[in-house]
Amino acid sequence: MTFADTDVPHLPAGVRLKSDAVRGTVMLLAPERAFTLNPVAVKVLGLVDGERSVGAIVAALAQEFNAPPEAIAADVIELLDELARKRVVER
Template sequence: MELDSQSKPHLPRGVRLKRDEARGRWTLLAPERIFEVDATAATVLELCDGERDLKAIVAELAERYNAPLAVIEKDVVAMLADLKAKRVLET
């Protein structure tokens, strides 16, 4: 379940990120499950397209938020590892 810099995270078939405009929130929809995610998590998940590797995702976020790579990487890896454990993310 480990993620490394070459991992290419993506949402598996049947899982999708959706903006619930009526309630003003992001949701991660999976078969028989729904997760509410905040805007920052949604931004990370939008970058998880299966094309970008973890290193590229972290670099993009560090640039967008003007934050240190190490801090961004730690937070992103923790979030993605949790979602992978819940089987709503693949690498």
């Protein structure tokens, strides 16, 4: 199942973003798992708050990067879908 514009993604219990000052990266921590995030994933997950819809996340990123929403939407949905398959993001 793919995220839709109206879905509101959130991090499930036990999953959180953590800044790693030693490595200068941001990690996504889950029980017994950790993922190093690229800067794009950090931006997207920074907007995943359980209140914003996918459409609102795309709009915020489009405004921040002065890009058309349709150019950003597919990448955001692809990232959220991948993280949902890994069970670190939920709808």
